[in-house]
Amino acid sequence: METVDLINALRRMAPETGGLPCLRCGHEHGCSVHGCAVIKEAADRLEKRYRGARGHCKPVIAVAPDGSWTRYVSIKEAARIVGVNPAQISTACVTGQRCAGQYWKKEEG
Structure with missing residues (x-):
C-alpha cells in the first residue's frame, strides 16, 4: 500500500x-x-x-452524482487512481464538467 x-x-x-x-x-x-x-x-x-x-500538493475532492465525495491528496494521485490524465481532472475543476463520472473541485485552504 x-x-x-x-x-x-x-x-x-x-x-x-x-x-x-x-x-x-x-x-x-x-x-x-x-x-x-x-x-x-x-x-x-x-x-x-x-x-x-x-x-x-493541492488536495482535490471528487463528488459523485449521489453527493458522496472522496478526498485525494493531489490531482496527480487522483488521476492515477481513477485512470485518467491529470489534465482532465484539472480542467474539470475549472469548468465544472464531469470527469470519470464525477465532479471535481480543489480543496480550499
Whole structure:
C-alpha cells in the first residue's frame, strides 16, 4: 500500500461513526458524530509529512452524482487512481464538467 492509498483509506474511515466501534482510546469521550479524532489526526499528520516530501500538493475532492465525495491528496494521485490524465481532472475543476463520472473541485485552504 502506498502512502497516498493509506491517507485516502484513513480519510474514508474517519467519518465512520456506526460501522466502526469506538476503540475507547480515551482521546475523546466516545467517538463523536464527526468520527474518530485519532484516525483524522493520523491522516492529517501523514498527509502533512507526505506533502512535505513531495512539495506543495493541492488536495482535490471528487463528488459523485449521489453527493458522496472522496478526498485525494493531489490531482496527480487522483488521476492515477481513477485512470485518467491529470489534465482532465484539472480542467474539470475549472469548468465544472464531469470527469470519470464525477465532479471535481480543489480543496480550499
